[in-house]
């Protein structure tokens with residue numbers, strides 16, 4: 277079915293990447309620290325920092341590696357309590373565990389954002405907050421910044437799904453001490469794999485760069501300013517290496533996509549709002565609104581099924597799938613990596629039982645996720661909207677709700 281292919285396949289990579297890839301393959305120059313300066317990874321870091329308006333950027337193998345290195349670079353003590361949303365991807369609590377810290381889960385409500393009361397209560401004993409803007413839904417950044425400032429603790433942003441999102445005109449990923457982004461294939465910029473962190477903090481980025489694998493004096497190839505050179509000098513030989521760098525091949529694929537970000541953000545928002553208006557017209561579906569001050573950059577849509585039993589939810593997913601639209605209900609598919617009860621590697625102090633996190637637990641059983649590639653046309657979105665609306669009505673009718 278045409279809709280199925282269009283809605284679920286990847287976008288092609290801009291043609292300009294091929295010329296650069298050919299050049300790299302012909303020269304064999306794939307390692308970021310081979311050339312004396314201006315390697316594709318270094319140029320990409322500079323371009324990404326400029327796009328975000330951040331002072332420094334460090335490209336690494338994944339957003340998960342960027343999160344892990346951020347925590348290590350902040351030098352949090354072993355066992356530090358790091359608040360994370362209970363609604364996020366398994367990589368987020370994993371990064372905290374790998375950094376020898378304890379993730380403490382904060383309940384999320386039916387808008388997919390942090391519950392303010394639970395956040396305030398748990399912030400009282402937190403050593404850091406790692407806010408994951410899950411699926412690009414921004415939690416109240418003013419409250420988060422206020423809580424972190426009051427306790428003097430760092431805010432780390434997992435902005436993997438938030439490239440291009442604004443909060444009162446400021447770029448998400450630049451509000452905390454450090455912001456992390458992903459170039460994994462399902463994100464706005466597709467590098468296959470890859471991640472990047474942005475920060476204005478020279479000390480933090482120097483520590484992260486050395487641990488990422490800038491061994492010996494490779495850091496000089498980052499074209500450091502005076503602050504960064506001083507920070508690198510202080511940390512030379514004093515940190516263990518994880519060797520989780522980005523290769524020039526990934527940078528070559530990523531760079532020509534960066535100038536497309538503003539277009540992709542605008543198209544994604546237009547597509548999302550068009551489809552959201554259609555779904556809102558159904559009595560069975562509700563689409564959470566952005567917060568005041570939030571300008572979203574969605575590349576997928578989330579909505580809640582309302583007034584349905586578990587059986588009806590499953591019937592809806594089956595009917596939509598049969599008509600060519602894949603829907604994921606986070607809490608209803610086996611071993612879903614976004615359902616906190618599957619993070620069985622967490623210690624008891626994380627507070628990760630359904631009883632600890634009642635709002636998230638309820639939300640995950642009704643929250644639907646549909647991919648929405650930027651290139652979809654309005655007629656294709658109309659078709660997706662019609663399929664979802666019909667599937668919801670049929671599921672509810674079949675079971676007599």
Ligand SMILES: *Cc1c(COP(=O)(O)O)cnc(C)c1O
Nearest residue numbers: 338339340365367410436458460
């Ligand atoms: C994809 C994603 C990650 C992990 O990104 P990788 O680059 O695959 O490590 C982390 N957090 C969120 C919210 C994500 O969507």
